[in-house]
Amino acid sequence: MLTRRASEQSIIRKHEEALHQGYQRWPTLDFGLPPAMGDDRWPAELILATWFQAETGRPPANGLEYRVGRSGGGFDALDFRFLPPEQQLAASEPVDTVIPLNRRPGDRAIEIPIPWYGGGMSFGSVSEQIMLARAKAAREWRTFTSTGEGGYPESLVPYRDHVITQIATGMFGVREETIQWAPIVEFKYAQGAKPGLGGHLLGDKATVAVARMRESVPWVSLFSPFPFHSVYSVEDHKKHIDWVRTINPDALVSVKVSTPTDIDMVAVGSYYAGAHIIHIDGGYGGTGAAPEIAKKNIAMPIELALPRVHRFLAQEGIRDEVVIMASGGIRTANDIAKAIALGADGCVLGTTELVALGCTRCGNCERGRGCPFGLTTTDPELSQLVDPDWGAERLSRLYASFQAQLRDILRRLGLRSVRELRGRADLLVYRKPGDPDEQADSIGSG
Amino acid sequence: MVADRQPRYRRYRIEIRPAPDLVRLPPRFRVEVKKHRLISLVLKELIHYRANLPVVLSRPCVYGVFSRPIGGLAPKEELCVGCLRCTVQYPEVVQIYPNPERERLGDSYLGPACVDTLLYEARTGHVPVRGAGYRGPFGGAGWDGMWTDMSEIVRPTRDGIHGREFISTAVDIGEKPALLAFDEQGQPVGTLPKVITLQVPFLFDRPPPSARSRRLLEILTRAAREIDTLAMVPIDLAIRFELAGPSVVPVVGEETWRWLGQLNWLPRMIALEGWDRERVAELRRRLPESIHCARVPMESDVLELLRQGARVVHLTADYHGRRNGRFVMDLIRQAHQRLVDAGVREEVTLIGSGGIVMAEHVPKAIICGLDAVALDTALWVALQARFAGECRDPETALVSFPRLEPAWGVQRLKNLAASWRDQLLEVLGAMGLREVRRLRGELGRCMWQAELEREAFAEVAGYCADA
Structure with missing residues (x-):
C-alpha cells in the first residue's frame, strides 16, 4: 500500500517537473510556436508570453507578442497615443498604481496597490490548490481574490483579509461567517460568459468534497438559477445589500453584473442601492463551462460597455462615488490600461491567472476528470499537479510584470497615477487590424 | 364519484437519442x-x-x-x-x-468549426458547452456583428429552461387579417385567420437538385413530422415518392406546374416559386383550405406582394446568406421595417432562408424580423453531407450524402432540432422572454457592433465609423 502511494506520488512529481520545464522552455521559442495552441482572443504567442511573465516577472524580449491578441477589434484594435519622448516622465519618476475600492464617505476605506484583483472561480470549477495559490498571491500584493460561488474552503481562512466572498443565485456554500469574514462581499447577478443563464457545474466535477462545501448531492450537476429569485427590482437589490450590511456592517459591497443594452441603468441602480463596487463582466471572458451560444452572442463585450457606463455615471454626477471594475476578456497589462482609459477604475482577472498557472486554453475544463493541467479540476490526482506556493509565485511574478508595464504606459502618457488615466479615451488611438502602425508605438517596441 | 379524465395537455419536447456519426471524421x-x-x-x-x-x-x-x-x-x-x-x-x-483534413470540412461560409458544432448537435442533441471563454474574433460581418440582449433581473428565468416554467417556441404561419369583422348577429364575416402553429420557429427547406434523393426527402419529411414542423419538397418529387401528410409542403413552380393536377391530398401549406397572380388565384381555387406561400428573392418588395394578396412570404437568399451583394440580416430588417411602417406587419408571415447555419442565427434572424426560418445546409451537414467546392447557389450546389439510413437520419435531425431549440430557450431565457413570437422584430433587444463602437469609441482618435 505504502509502495503504491509512493509510486503515485512519484508519478505526480514526474509530471509536475516535466510541466514546469515545459512552461519554461516553450517561451524560449526553441521549439517554435505550438501549432495547435491558441485562438483569436489568446494566440499562442500571448499564452507563451504570459507563461514567460509568470516565470520571470517581466515581459519577454524575444519578440513574443505580449500586449494584444488578434481578435481584430476591441482591445486588439486600440493602442495608446504616447507623448513624444521628451515629454514623457523619466524612468526614475514614481508612478502610482493604487486605486481605492470604496469612494463612499463614511464606509471602510480599502485601497489596493495594483488596479486589479482576482475574479470569482468557485471551488469545484477550480481546485482548492488553485484557490489557495490565488489567495497567497493576493495577500502578497495586498489585493483580493474571490471565492466564486462554491463555498469558502477552510484553507482560505488565514487569507480572509484578501478574500472576497461571493454570493450568487444558488447561494452555494454561503454561510453567515463567510460573510462576516469578508472585507468585500460580491453579489453575482450575472456573469459575462453566460449572461442571463446562471452558473453550471457539471456532475463529474461535483465530487464529495465539492458537494459537501456546496451542501448539495455528490455527482449531480448544479445549476445556479437565474436570476436571484428574491430580486425583481432595484429596491429588492437594496434589500440584499442591507442584508449583507446587517451581517457585516464593515463590508464593502460589490455587485457583479453582465453587459445588457441597459448596462448604464443597471449601474446607476446598483449605485443607488448602495453598492461600493460595480463589477461589469463583459461577454468575452469566463473560465467555467458555458453554452457556446451564450459566450459569443449574448451581451456586449466589455470594451463597448465601459464607456457607456462611465459617461452615464458622470452625467448623473455620481462617477466619483462608485468604483467600476471591469472583467471579461482582460488578458494583459495593456488591456488593463485600455479598460481604465475607457472608464474603469480597475480590472478583475480570471483566465489570465489560469494561463499564468499553465492553462493552454484547450477548453476541456468540463470533460472527464477536468483540466489535464490540474487547474479547473477537482480530480484528487490531477489537482496535485499545482502546488499552491509554486502557483502563488507565478501569479506574483505576473503581477510584477503587469505593474511594471502599467507604470511604463503611464510614464509614456505623462501620467503620475493610474487614477489619472480613468476615462481618458482621448489617450487611445484606434488602429484597424492590419494597419502597419498597429501597436508599433506601444510599450516594448524597439 | 367520477375519476378525473386524463389531461390531454402534452408538453412539447423533442426526443433525443445518441446518433453516432455514420462516416468516421478525420481526427481533429x-x-x-x-x-x-x-x-x-x-x-x-x-x-x-x-x-x-x-x-x-x-x-x-x-x-x-x-x-x-x-x-x-x-x-x-x-x-x-x-x-x-x-x-x-x-x-x-x-x-x-x-489536422488539415479536418480544416477542409464545409466551405468558406459554413467552416470547419461550424461543421464540428453541427455534428456534435446532431450526434447528441445537446447544447454545446465548453470551458475557457470565447475564443473567436471580436465581431465581424453578418451575424457576428450582432449581440442579443439579456436582462439582469426579469422573469421568466433560467428555470424555464430546466422545466419549472414554460417558454414557448411556437410560431404561427399563415394569414391573419388585421381586424375581424362581425355581422349583426355577432358572427365573424370576411377573411378569417388561417394559420398553422409550429412548435419550433424553423422549417426544412428543399435540398438542391443535386441531392434530391428519395431517401433524403423521406428523412426530411419524417423528421419534420416528428418535430412538428414543415418540410418543403418539390411537388413532382412529393408525388413520385408518395410523400404526403401534414408536414409536407409541396413547392410548385413554372416547370412543375403540371404536377399540380396529380396532387391527390390536401397539403396544409403549398409554396409557389416566384409571384404570379394567376397561378396564385389558381392555387386558391384548387386548394382553398391550404395556406399559400410565395417563395421570392429576399430583396422583393413585400409590401407590394401584400397588396397583391400574398400573406405568407418565403424570402430566399443563397446558402451564404447573400442576395445581390447584400447580407440577409439587412434584407430581412428592410422587409420587416417596410411592413411595420405601413402598419401591416401582423398580416404577413415572413419566412426566410439562406445563411442560417448555426443555432444563434435563428434568434438573430427572428429579431431582424422573420417569423420563422427555413433551414438548409445545416440539415445536410447534420446528415454528414459533403460539399463539392462552395455550397452557395441553391440551383447548382453539389452536395453528396453518405448512404443514409432513415431511422438514423431522422434521429440526427431531431437531435439537431432539440439542440437548437434548447439554445433558443437559452437566448429567450436570458432576455426574459416567455415566447419566441415576442422576439420577432425586437430590435431593441439586440446590439449592433457598428452602433456600439460608434458610441464607445467616439473620443478615440483614428476611429472611423465606416472603418
Whole structure:
C-alpha cells in the first residue's frame, strides 16, 4: 500500500517537473510556436508570453507578442497615443498604481496597490490548490481574490483579509461567517460568459468534497438559477445589500453584473442601492463551462460597455462615488490600461491567472476528470499537479510584470497615477487590424 | 364519484437519442511523435527512476492517446482533444498539429468549426458547452456583428429552461387579417385567420437538385413530422415518392406546374416559386383550405406582394446568406421595417432562408424580423453531407450524402432540432422572454457592433465609423 502511494506520488512529481520545464522552455521559442495552441482572443504567442511573465516577472524580449491578441477589434484594435519622448516622465519618476475600492464617505476605506484583483472561480470549477495559490498571491500584493460561488474552503481562512466572498443565485456554500469574514462581499447577478443563464457545474466535477462545501448531492450537476429569485427590482437589490450590511456592517459591497443594452441603468441602480463596487463582466471572458451560444452572442463585450457606463455615471454626477471594475476578456497589462482609459477604475482577472498557472486554453475544463493541467479540476490526482506556493509565485511574478508595464504606459502618457488615466479615451488611438502602425508605438517596441 | 379524465395537455419536447456519426471524421489533431527520442526518454527515465515501471510508463495524456501497450509509438489520434499537455511536457518528443483534413470540412461560409458544432448537435442533441471563454474574433460581418440582449433581473428565468416554467417556441404561419369583422348577429364575416402553429420557429427547406434523393426527402419529411414542423419538397418529387401528410409542403413552380393536377391530398401549406397572380388565384381555387406561400428573392418588395394578396412570404437568399451583394440580416430588417411602417406587419408571415447555419442565427434572424426560418445546409451537414467546392447557389450546389439510413437520419435531425431549440430557450431565457413570437422584430433587444463602437469609441482618435 505504502509502495503504491509512493509510486503515485512519484508519478505526480514526474509530471509536475516535466510541466514546469515545459512552461519554461516553450517561451524560449526553441521549439517554435505550438501549432495547435491558441485562438483569436489568446494566440499562442500571448499564452507563451504570459507563461514567460509568470516565470520571470517581466515581459519577454524575444519578440513574443505580449500586449494584444488578434481578435481584430476591441482591445486588439486600440493602442495608446504616447507623448513624444521628451515629454514623457523619466524612468526614475514614481508612478502610482493604487486605486481605492470604496469612494463612499463614511464606509471602510480599502485601497489596493495594483488596479486589479482576482475574479470569482468557485471551488469545484477550480481546485482548492488553485484557490489557495490565488489567495497567497493576493495577500502578497495586498489585493483580493474571490471565492466564486462554491463555498469558502477552510484553507482560505488565514487569507480572509484578501478574500472576497461571493454570493450568487444558488447561494452555494454561503454561510453567515463567510460573510462576516469578508472585507468585500460580491453579489453575482450575472456573469459575462453566460449572461442571463446562471452558473453550471457539471456532475463529474461535483465530487464529495465539492458537494459537501456546496451542501448539495455528490455527482449531480448544479445549476445556479437565474436570476436571484428574491430580486425583481432595484429596491429588492437594496434589500440584499442591507442584508449583507446587517451581517457585516464593515463590508464593502460589490455587485457583479453582465453587459445588457441597459448596462448604464443597471449601474446607476446598483449605485443607488448602495453598492461600493460595480463589477461589469463583459461577454468575452469566463473560465467555467458555458453554452457556446451564450459566450459569443449574448451581451456586449466589455470594451463597448465601459464607456457607456462611465459617461452615464458622470452625467448623473455620481462617477466619483462608485468604483467600476471591469472583467471579461482582460488578458494583459495593456488591456488593463485600455479598460481604465475607457472608464474603469480597475480590472478583475480570471483566465489570465489560469494561463499564468499553465492553462493552454484547450477548453476541456468540463470533460472527464477536468483540466489535464490540474487547474479547473477537482480530480484528487490531477489537482496535485499545482502546488499552491509554486502557483502563488507565478501569479506574483505576473503581477510584477503587469505593474511594471502599467507604470511604463503611464510614464509614456505623462501620467503620475493610474487614477489619472480613468476615462481618458482621448489617450487611445484606434488602429484597424492590419494597419502597419498597429501597436508599433506601444510599450516594448524597439 | 367520477375519476378525473386524463389531461390531454402534452408538453412539447423533442426526443433525443445518441446518433453516432455514420462516416468516421478525420481526427481533429495529428499527433506526431519522434520515436527515437521517445525511446531515448524512456531509457533515461528507466535509469532516473531506477526501473520503477509504473512511474516510467506513466503517460502524460489523460484522454488515452498513448494508452496502447506501446504508448507513444502508436498514438490513438482520434482520442486527442488538443489539450497539449504531452507537448508542453515533452516538446522535443511530441508535437500536436491541427489536422488539415479536418480544416477542409464545409466551405468558406459554413467552416470547419461550424461543421464540428453541427455534428456534435446532431450526434447528441445537446447544447454545446465548453470551458475557457470565447475564443473567436471580436465581431465581424453578418451575424457576428450582432449581440442579443439579456436582462439582469426579469422573469421568466433560467428555470424555464430546466422545466419549472414554460417558454414557448411556437410560431404561427399563415394569414391573419388585421381586424375581424362581425355581422349583426355577432358572427365573424370576411377573411378569417388561417394559420398553422409550429412548435419550433424553423422549417426544412428543399435540398438542391443535386441531392434530391428519395431517401433524403423521406428523412426530411419524417423528421419534420416528428418535430412538428414543415418540410418543403418539390411537388413532382412529393408525388413520385408518395410523400404526403401534414408536414409536407409541396413547392410548385413554372416547370412543375403540371404536377399540380396529380396532387391527390390536401397539403396544409403549398409554396409557389416566384409571384404570379394567376397561378396564385389558381392555387386558391384548387386548394382553398391550404395556406399559400410565395417563395421570392429576399430583396422583393413585400409590401407590394401584400397588396397583391400574398400573406405568407418565403424570402430566399443563397446558402451564404447573400442576395445581390447584400447580407440577409439587412434584407430581412428592410422587409420587416417596410411592413411595420405601413402598419401591416401582423398580416404577413415572413419566412426566410439562406445563411442560417448555426443555432444563434435563428434568434438573430427572428429579431431582424422573420417569423420563422427555413433551414438548409445545416440539415445536410447534420446528415454528414459533403460539399463539392462552395455550397452557395441553391440551383447548382453539389452536395453528396453518405448512404443514409432513415431511422438514423431522422434521429440526427431531431437531435439537431432539440439542440437548437434548447439554445433558443437559452437566448429567450436570458432576455426574459416567455415566447419566441415576442422576439420577432425586437430590435431593441439586440446590439449592433457598428452602433456600439460608434458610441464607445467616439473620443478615440483614428476611429472611423465606416472603418
